[in-house]
Amino acid sequence: MSASLLLSWREGVSVEDGEGEFRLQGPGSRVVLRQLSPAVRAALSQLVPPGRDEDHLDELVLDAGGPTALAGWYHRLNDLAQRGFLCRAVTLDGRRLLTLVPVSPSFAFLPLNPIPDCPHQLSRFAYLRREGRTFVLESPLAHARLVLEDPRVVGLVGALAEPGSPSELIGRVPALPPDTIPLLLGVLVTAGMIQAIRPGGADAADESPALQTWEFHDLLFHSRIRQGRSDAPYGATYRMVGRLDPPPTLKPERTGEGLDLYRPADPLGADDPRLAEVVGRRRSIREYSDRPITDRQLGEFLFRVARVTAEQEVDLDTPRGVVRMGFAARPYPAGGGLYELEVYAAIQSCDGLAPGLYHYDPRRHRLGPVCGKTVEFGRLVADAAASAGIPTESVQVVLILSSRFQRVAWKYASIAYALTLKHVGVMYQTMYLTATAMNLAPCGLGGGDADLFARAAGTDYYAETSVGEFLLGSVGEAGTV
C-alpha cells in the first residue's frame, strides 16, 4: 500500500488546451493562460483528475526547464490555487483519503515540507460538519477547506483533540497505514487546521492576544459574513427562488381583538427640538417617573419609529426568473427594503393599556394582544430589568424586536443574519432619537432569551424569534432632559 500527494484540477473545473493557450473555466471564474513554457505546459496537462504526484511534477518541470522553470511553476500553482482551480489530495492505492480545496485568494500554496516529530493539536477554531455525503473540516483561520473522504481520516482528526507527535499518532490511529500519517498531517498543517504545540505549552494560536479574545462562534460568524475567507455564494443571490415562495411582506395579522393606537397629527414632531440638539441630548435613561408612560405616547412613538409608510408589489428579476414580491416601507432604512423585524411590547405599566405582551401591527397601527401576565411574560420583563440593573417593578415597557428570518434569508446568501443584526442597530438608534425628541426614557439592551420569547409569543424559533430588547418609559427626575 502506498500513499501519494496528488495535485489536480478542482472538481467542476473544465480545461481547453488550445493553440498556444490553456483556457480554464472554474466554478466562479474563468482564466486563459498564455506564453507558457513547454515544461509548465507539460505539467499542467497532467492535472486532469486524479492528477499527478506533486514531486513527479516538480521533477518534470525541473528536468525540462531547470530551476527558473521550477520557480515559474510554483508561482503559477500559487496563482491557480488562489483563483480556486486546484486541489491537493492524499491518496492511498488510488483512493482519496483527504482533499484540500483552497477557498480564498489569500491561500498560500506552499510545498509540503516534512513536519517535525513534535506534538501537534487541532486548532480550537477547526470544526467538522457534513456536506452532502462527505465530512468537511473548516476553520475561520483557514483559507482552505478539507474534504475528509475516508472515515479513518475522521479518526485521525478526532485523535488530534489531544496533542500528539506524528509517531504517537501512528500508534493512535492504527487503521491508517503509517506512511499516510505524516502526509495527512502535512496537509492539515498547510490548511491551518493543526499546529505545533511547544513542549508543555498551550495551543500555539492562543498565544496571540488578538486571537485569544475571539470566541469560536464570533470568529466563524465574522469570517463568513465578510468576503475573503470563503468561496460560498455571497449577497443578493435570491437563493431560495424556485424552492420557497417569497416570504410575506408583513407578519400575517393575528386574529382576535386589536387596540387602535393614537396617530399623531401632521406634521409629525412639530414641537420637536432640532435634530442636532436631539442627537446631543440622547442618553440611556434607566430611571422613570412615578407616572408611567401613556398609551398616547407609546402610540406616537411606534408610529414615528415603525409604522408602514408605503406598500407596493414589485416584479423582481432573479437568476431563476421573475418573481413578484411585496414591500412595505418604514421610517428607518433596511437592507433590500425587506423589513423583517417585528415589534412586540411587553407592557408592565402603561397608562391606558392592560399589562401583557402585544404585537405591533405596523400597517394598521394597532396592538394585538399576544398573552397576559404569564410566567414567560414575567421572565421577559425580569430579564430586561436585570440587563439594565434596575428593579423589575420599575420597568414600564420592554420593546422586543423579533426577526422573520426567512424574509432576508430567502434573498441573501452568507449575510442574512448579519443584516438582521444591523437592522436591530438601525432601529435602536431610531428609537433612541425618537424617545429623546419625545422626552421619553430609552435604553437599548444587549441580550435576551430567544427561546423564552418564542414560548411567550407562540412563534417557531426558526421562523421568528427575538433579536433585540429596548426599555422605554416616562422620564423621572434624575433623567429629565
Ligand SMILES: Cc1cc2nc3c(=O)[nH]c(=O)nc-3n(C[C@H](O)[C@H](O)[C@H](O)COP(=O)(O)O)c2cc1C
Ligand atoms: C446595542 C446596545 C446594547 C446595550 N445593552 C445594554 C444593556 O444590556 N444594559 C444597559 O443597561 N444598557 C445597555 N446599553 C446602553 C449603553 O450602556 C449606553 O448606550 C452607553 O453606556 C452609553 O451611554 P448613553 O447611551 O447614555 O450615551 C446598550 C446600548 C446599545 C446600543
